[in-house]
Amino acid sequence: MTHSHQAKGSLDPRRWTALAILLTGAFLPPLDFFIVNVALPSIREDFHASASTMQLIISGYATTYAVMLITGGRLGDLYGRRNVFLAGMVAFAAASALCGFAWSPAVLIAGRILQGFAAAIMAPQALASINAIFPEHEKSKALSFYALTFGVASMAGLFLGGTLIALNVFSLGWRSIFLINLPVIAIAAPAALVLLRETRSENARKLDLGGATLIALALFALISPLIEGREHGWPNWSILMLSASVPLLLLFWRYEQKVGAAGGDPIVEPRLLQVPGLKRGLLSALFFYAFAAFWLTFSVYQQGGLGRTPFEAGVAILPAAVGFVLGPFASGSILRLFGRYSAAAGMTLEAAGLFATAALISFGAPEYLFVALFFIGAGQGIALPNLVKTVVARVDPAKSGLASGLVNSMLQIGGALATALIGGLFFSILGSSSDVGSIGHAYSVAAVAIGLCLLVAGWLSADLPFNNGVHR
Structure with a gap:
């Protein structure tokens, strides 16, 4: 075995x-x-x-x-x-x-x-x-x-x-x-x-096909209109699908409770979410990946506002990549300094970097963006491993795959929500304007919104122990 x-x-x-x-x-x-x-x-x-x-x-x-x-x-x-x-x-x-x-x-x-x-x-x-x-x-x-x-x-x-x-x-x-x-x-x-x-x-028993089907339908009804809706002006089908996602999620949850009560093996055990801190950790992951909207808005600013080619835009974000590389290696020191607040510390640093990009662009100093981008990358590099550990490590290793799927799903849902909502805010502010000032202003508002989401994620993750010693 x-x-x-x-x-x-x-x-x-x-x-x-x-x-x-x-x-x-x-x-x-x-x-x-x-x-x-x-x-x-x-x-x-x-x-x-x-x-x-x-x-x-x-x-x-x-x-x-x-x-x-x-x-x-x-x-x-x-x-x-x-x-x-x-x-x-x-x-x-x-x-x-x-x-x-x-x-x-x-x-x-x-x-x-x-x-x-x-x-x-x-x-x-x-x-x-x-x-x-x-x-x-x-x-x-x-x-x-x-x-x-x-x-x-x-x-x-x-x-x-x-x-x-x-x-x-x-x-x-x-x-x-x-x-x-x-x-x-x-x-x-x-x-x-x-x-x-x-x-x-x-x-291990067998896959809960009913639960797998219901959660797939519910997530499709939620995520598909979030990704497609803004591009098509939020047509009726997107609103109907979003509305349908709520009863589908409730139906999925009731079905899983029924499977568990009958002695079956539900795809998501309802009692799993009773593990102390797990729900807060998953909500933190949801808000944390509001950062996905940064890629959309910053790319438009670089290529539409500053007139950079795709290759030049890729080179411009290298400071953030360097921060990503160095951030995880600083996690040990961050852990010793901040303990269970380590994920929150990384998210706060990342939010500060986003606020700095908004300020630099607003005051007409984009040449210094590389400094802010480095701190954005470093903050995410510190936050992500600590956040993942707070969620996955509290679940029985027998359910590691499920825990991993839950974390990644919350990240993807958070990214889709942020791209739809913050991306929608960005394009609403921008309107039909295409000058660098208008694009810079729209980006700055979006960056502040993303930064605020990261602060919420940090607050949710604060004081969550890495392992509560209870596996369900």
């Missing part, structure tokens, strides 16, 4: 080598979300596609990924995290190949939907496996590497996308942003087969 945790005498001697493979699986999903944004103009020109088609290339991936994360995490608990990780990785490679060789917009959209599904199967296993194979005294360091990977992938997507298109590798143009995944997975998948130790829930 494979186990969901390691006894003290049975630590996996290859766990640190295995971590590199797991981090590859954590790196690819956010990379492929952000890398496409830079390539959209080239894709549109090549296919003579409409703006709505371009939006589907983004939303097809983002929606499927967010909707399937909880189910993907639970699959690892039930059927083995290594098995599910490998299946997701192979499927991600196949979907990437379909995108890279797409001969029409419809095929590209189909490939992106499949990519999102594969990413949702693969990504939760990385965080769940870290929680399962590392002992308590090593988890903080391992989670710091996870946070570093997640953050750098977001940055690298913007920079790497612009670089690949500028270099026009093998005359592939935009197709190279998808095909680059293939050699990476060709190396990582065989290594995973050899190096990863199988872990799963000791009491």
Whole structure:
């Protein structure tokens, strides 16, 4: 039998080598979300596609990924995290190949939907496996590497996308942003087969298909209109779907209670949310990823306001990438200084950086943005591993996949909400103006709104112990 945790005498001697493979699986999903944004103009020109088609290339991936994360995490608990990780990785490679060789917009959209599904199967296993194979005294360091990977992938997507298109590798143009995944997975998948130790829930039964279907429908009804609605002027269907998401979520919750009461194995155990601090931690994750709106608004400011090319815009955010890299390595010192307030300290630093960008742009000093961007990156690099640890470490390792899926789902929902609401605020203020002053003002308001969300996230995460010693 494979186990969901390691006894003290049975630590996996290859766990640190295995971590590199797991981090590859954590790196690819956010990379492929952000890398496409830079390539959209080239894709549109090549296919003579409409703006709505371009939006589907983004939303097809983002929606499927967010909707399937909880189910993907639970699959690892039930059927083995290594098995599910490998299946997701192979499927991600196949979907990437379909995108890279797409001969029409419809095929590209189909490939992106499949990519999102594969990413949702693969990504939760990385965080769940870290929680399962590392002992308590090593988890903080391992989670710091996870946070570093997640953050750098977001940055690298913007920079790497612009670089690949500028270099026009093998005359592939935009197709190279998808095909680059293939050699990476060709190396990582065989290594995973050899190096990863199988872990799963000791009491695994079968997947709660009814619960999986209901949560997928509820999240689709919530997330799809948030991603698509603003682009289409909030049509009636988007309002109806948002309204339907509430009763669907309630129906899902009642169904899970019924399954649990009957002695079944619900996909989300209702009593799991009774773990002290877990609900606050998940709410903190929701507000924390309001930061996703930063990428949208700051990209518009750089390219629309300052007139930078995609490559130049990618280079301009490198200070934030440096902060991301250095932030997790400072987590140990931050932990000693701030203890259980470490995540809040990182979020406060990140919010301060956002407020600084708003001030610098408002006062006409964008040349100093690199300093503020560094602190934004460092703050997120400090906050993310500490936030993840406060949530995942309080859950029984047998439910690591579910906990990972819940955390990632809250991050994705938070990002979708922020992009819709704060992005909507940004474009409402901007209106039809296109001068640098108007775009800068709209960005500054959005940056303050994002910063306030981060302060709320910090308040929610404050005083949450890393491990309350109670596993449910």
